[in-house]
Amino acid sequence: MPANRAESGVKIIAKNRKAFHEYEILDKWEAGIVLQGTEVKSLRAGKCNLGDAYAEIRDGEAWLVKVHIGPYDQGNRANHDPFRRRKLLLTRREIRKLRPRLEEKGLTLVPLSMYFKHGLVKVEFGLGRGKRLHDKRHATAKRDSDLRIRREMGRH
Helix, strand or coil, X not given: CCCCXXXXXXXXXXXXXXXXXXXXXXXXXXXXXXXXXXXXXXXXXXXXXXXXXXXXXXXXXXXXXXXXXXXXXXXXXXXXXXXXXXXXXXCHHHHHHHXXXXXXXXXXXXXXXEEEECCEEEEEEEEEEECCHHHHHHHHHHHXXXXXXXXXXXXX
């Protein structure tokens, strides 16, 4: 995504910061998502949680599972189910590329962020491999050392 999000028409709704800690992201994709009207209004209010979410491919279609989009406050009985499965809009070619990679042991599709792009809701998701505890410790130590180096460089 471009550095200047305001000019590109991108407004971030939610980010999954836990994903980069829990997974090593190998590849990234962007997809549209099929939503109901009250879901879009809730997203405009920022009521979204990508915490435990993942994507799966079933019957040749991609689905986003366990994303919590809170109910719309002014919604009535036509309000949506907060945890319903939502269809991802990917081309057949993209799904054909993803399917064999998902069958590899330890790989999963993890949503990284959800945002409005030119008025449409998009989901950025990545193909991730779960990190082990020692990998997480190594990443934390590297981040801390990089921070110390930047601080020291700033002082001189």
